[in-house]
Amino acid sequence: MNRRDFVALSSGAAVSLALPNARAASAGATTVLFGDRSVTLDKTRPGAPPNELWVRAADLPRINDFTVKPQGACREDVCIPIPKELKNGEWFNLTGFARRAGETVVNEENVWSFGEIPIMGGKYLNNRQAPDFAAPDRTGKIVHLSDFRGKKVLLFTWASW
Amino acid sequence: MKDQNFIVIAAAQDTGGEAAAGKWYDQAKATYITLVDSQHAVSSAFQFVNVPTGVWIDERGRVVRPAEPAWTTNQTMKFGAKSISTEGEEYVAGLRDWVKNGDRSVFALSDQEFARRVKPRSSAEMEADASFKLAVYFYGAGAKELAAKYWHRAQQLNPDDWNYARQEWSFTPAEAGKNWMEKFQKLDQAYYPKLDMPAPAKEAPKEPPKPQL
Numbered sequence: 001m002n003r004r005d006f007v008a009l010s011s012g013a014a015v016s017l018a019l020p021n022a023r024a025a026s027a028g029a030t031t032v033l034f035g036d037r038s039v040t041l042d043k044t045r046p047g048a049p050p051n052e053l054w055v056r057a058a059d060l061p062r063i064n065d066f067t068v069k070p071q072g073a074c075r076e077d078v079c080i081p082i083p084k085e086l087k088n089g090e091w092f093n094l095t096g097f098a099r100r101a102g103e104t105v106v107n108e109e110n111v112w113s114f115g116e117i118p119i120m121g122g123k124y125l126n127n128r129q130a131p132d133f134a135a136p137d138r139t140g141k142i143v144h145l146s147d148f149r150g151k152k153v154l155l156f157t158w159a160s161w
Numbered sequence: 162m163k164d165q166n167f168i169v170i171a172a173a174q175d176t177g178g179e180a181a182a183g184k185w186y187d188q189a190k191a192t193y194i195t196l197v198d199s200q201h202a203v204s205s206a207f208q209f210v211n212v213p214t215g216v217w218i219d220e221r222g223r224v225v226r227p228a229e230p231a232w233t234t235n236q237t238m239k240f241g242a243k244s245i246s247t248e249g250e251e252y253v254a255g256l257r258d259w260v261k262n263g264d265r266s267v268f269a270l271s272d273q274e275f276a277r278r279v280k281p282r283s284s285a286e287m288e289a290d291a292s293f294k295l296a297v298y299f300y301g302a303g304a305k306e307l308a309a310k311y312w313h314r315a316q317q318l319n320p321d322d323w324n325y326a327r328q329e330w331s332f333t334p335a336e337a338g339k340n341w342m343e344k345f346q347k348l349d350q351a352y353y354p355k356l357d358m359p360a361p362a363k364e365a366p367k368e369p370p371k372p373q374l
Binding site for chain 2: 031033035036038103104105106108109111113114115116118121124125127128129130131132133134135136137138143145146148149150151152153154155156157158159160161
């Protein structure tokens with residue numbers, strides 16, 4: 001099973017592709033956009049400064065596939081050391097992590113959009129590994145590029161506009 | 162090219178979704194995989210800035226050729242004092258060669274050539290990408306003013322990205338043509354970069370029949 005499907009199935013809270021009809025589940029919820037994902041968080045750290053987003057460390061994997069471990073925040077073979085001040089009990093400073101990782105953050109109201117994580121881009125830039133993405137087909141079925149491993153692929157874009 | 166373990170995926174970069182893209186797929190009687198990529202996930206992942214743009218990906222998920230204009234026909238379109246030329250015949254000929262010959266194809270780029278063509282995004286480009294995603298989100302949530310704020314920010318941060326500009330213009334169709342023409346006439350580089358491909362290989366001449374000795 002694809003990891004993203006697994007996350008969607010195993011997580012109690014909503015994980016969806018950032019489709020145009022996606023909405024925060026309730027007025028108090030926070031939405032995090034990353035890659036092709038839109039993750040709705042019903043709990044973030046209360047009383048955090050307005051330019052900081054603290055999430056539950058347990059929510060990090062479904063946000064960006066990183067996991068908080070003793071040696072840092074890790075994904076696949078990459079671990080980014082996390083200074084103590086970015087953690088507090090169950091909370092993890094996601095915007096602080098982004099700054100460390102060189103990741104852009106754009107925030108408006110309760111929606112936080114994160115840019116790519118430069119260190120993760122090395123797979124494409126250095127190893128030519130095609131970045132995986134997910135997008136719906138015409139029937140709404142989610143298609144991943146990785147579904148076609150083992151075939152040659154021409155992937156092209158067009159638009160109605 | 163059907164039975165050569167080769168597939169084609171088309172991804173409509175249309176925030177308007179199936180309502181915007183669907184009829185075009187119907188008209189084309191598409192037999193390939195047809196995606197409705199309302200958040201431009203493909204352009205974002207592969208740093209595409211215009212349509213049509215294509216990448217070739219091999220059986221191991223390795224990119225053989227990064228972003229380049231993906232036309233299928235050759236035509237020249239005149240717009241005012243300037244024109245746009247497409248190089249579809251060359252593109253399709255190269256594609257056929259790669260599908261047949263794989264890594265041995267002269268159209269499969271070396272690592273060195275790949276590195277020359279693909280660069281990390283600048284910080285402005287990364288912020289533009291994050292801003293565009295925010296705009297798509299707000300558009301879908303019905304917050305049109307916030308969407309407009311971030312459509313504009315994305316365009317300011319990355320004015321070379323036609324997808325950002327044209328997606329926004331599509332929501333005011335009466336103005337879209339004029340907007341496009343103004344930006345196009347001011348452009349000081351090619352609208353589509355020239356295809357950087359070797360000339361297609363000529364069919365090897367058939368050997369004449371050997372004389373019977």
